[in-house]
Amino acid sequence: MENLHRGDFTLRVCDGIGAFTQEEWAGLSGASRDAADYNPFLSHAFLSSLEDSGCVARNAGWLPQFLRLEDDSGTLIGAIPCYLKSHSQGEYVFDHGWADAYERAGGRYYPKLQASIPFTPATGPRLLVDRNWNSGAVRVALANGLRQLTDQTGVSSAHSTFVNEDDLPAFTGSGFLHRIDQQFHFFNEGYGSYDDFLETLASRKRKALRRERREAVADDISIDRLTGSQITQRIWDDFFTFYMDTGSRKWGRPYLNRKFYALIGERMPDDIMLVMARRGGRYIAGAINFIGSDRLFGRHWGCIEDHRFLHFEVCYHQAIDFAIERKLHIVEAGAQGEHKLARGYLPVTTHSVHYIAHEGLRRAINDFLIHERRDVALMSDVLGEHTPFRKSDH
Numbered sequence: 001m002e003n004l005h006r007g008d009f010t011l012r013v014c015d016g017i018g019a020f021t022q023e024e025w026a027g028l029s030g031a032s033r034d035a036a037d038y039n040p041f042l043s044h045a046f047l048s049s050l051e052d053s054g055c056v057a058r059n060a061g062w063l064p065q066f067l068r069l070e071d072d073s074g075t076l077i078g079a080i081p082c083y084l085k086s087h088s089q090g091e092y093v094f095d096h097g098w099a100d101a102y103e104r105a106g107g108r109y110y111p112k113l114q115a116s117i118p119f120t121p122a123t124g125p126r127l128l129v130d131r132n133w134n135s136g137a138v139r140v141a142l143a144n145g146l147r148q149l150t151d152q153t154g155v156s157s158a159h160s161t162f163v164n165e166d167d168l169p170a171f172t173g174s175g176f177l178h179r180i181d182q183q184f185h186f187f188n189e190g191y192g193s194y195d196d197f198l199e200t201l202a203s204r205k206r207k208a209l210r211r212e213r214r215e216a217v218a219d220d221i222s223i224d225r226l227t228g229s230q231i232t233q234r235i236w237d238d239f240f241t242f243y244m245d246t247g248s249r250k251w252g253r254p255y256l257n258r259k260f261y262a263l264i265g266e267r268m269p270d271d272i273m274l275v276m277a278r279r280g281g282r283y284i285a286g287a288i289n290f291i292g293s294d295r296l297f298g299r300h301w302g303c304i305e306d307h308r309f310l311h312f313e314v315c316y317h318q319a320i321d322f323a324i325e326r327k328l329h330i331v332e333a334g335a336q337g338e339h340k341l342a343r344g345y346l347p348v349t350t351h352s353v354h355y356i357a358h359e360g361l362r363r364a365i366n367d368f369l370i371h372e373r374r375d376v377a378l379m380s381d382v383l384g385e386h387t388p389f390r391k392s393d394h
Helices: 021-025 044-052 096-104 136-153 165-173 194-196 203-216 233-251 258-267 312-327 338-343 357-382
Strands: 002-006 008-012 063-064 064-070 076-080 083-085 112-115 157-161 177-189 224-225 270-277 281-292 296-304 330-335 346-356
Touching: 002 063, 002 136, 002 165, 008 136, 021 270, 076 258, 096 357, 112 136, 136 165, 136 346, 165 177, 165 346, 177 338, 177 357, 194 203, 194 312, 194 338, 203 312, 203 338, 224 312, 233 270, 233 281, 233 296, 270 312, 281 312, 296 312, 296 357, 312 330, 312 338, 346 357
Parallel strands: 112 157, 296 330
Antiparallel strands: 002 008, 008 064, 063 083, 064 076, 083 112, 157 346, 177 330, 177 346, 224 270, 270 281, 281 296
């Protein structure tokens, strides 16, 4: 554990979530189930499950290096979930080109610091503040501390991905470069049912989605939505089979292991919703979602049988159904996927920040980001003109 002093604050570099009690961590922004801003990926249960399962560890290229900010009495007032990375896998904001250019020029891009939730392209706080403190001052201290740690340890850079907008001023004021990207989110406008949502769509789009949902389950397929104690270890076995099959084809090597799912099933069962598709007496496909205070986060999907439209039903339509039933305001459906637009998910800007220690590389990346931001904003505008909603509604 290393200490960095900043005026009235002390920033400690810790080897993971174990440096915080559950009670301490729950006092931080986004981390408590009882709070209006709860984000399940920031929970002690989720982060400890990643560590205890070995999914994040030195040999996985994700060495925990959490930042713990204390006042002069040693009381926790802020934190950053942070990792020392030896690669750029599992981040969903791609900097491989930056690494390649720097290393071809004789630099060493890895290791780098990554302030994010591993394997999770979901927006949330990254500068976590105790609820009893002035959030602006603590955020600035945390962002400055992350930059100072980067400079003192000699790593090439520090990155924070899927940052919420409240954190951006502290990061950019500390010299981090701002990058944007795009996801697709569903917004629940107080719908009483899925049919209420459909009524906001153009007639042709409405008919297409009704037909799609019928055809998805046409081969004697039934759909179960499971939460809490309904998710048994046998169901986790089935879901993990789907995850491994799809993950192996998509990424080559899936990031998560069976122990991780066992741990989150024990530690945060009420924060999880599985959508499972059954045919012929067995489950053939499934998707995992995490439940926050006001939103549903869709994550992994997998299947062992291919059926037309089943992916859309399990991942997107069922998530909308659940959000409407639970009165959740937003469904975040994960990274990428313009096909989500036709299913009522709208383009949303996501944010990341990047501190590059080398001045020349920082200038080059800044120039690149200026052009990239224009391109992303333009694409978002174009996609916004092609939503399935009636023009009078959106």
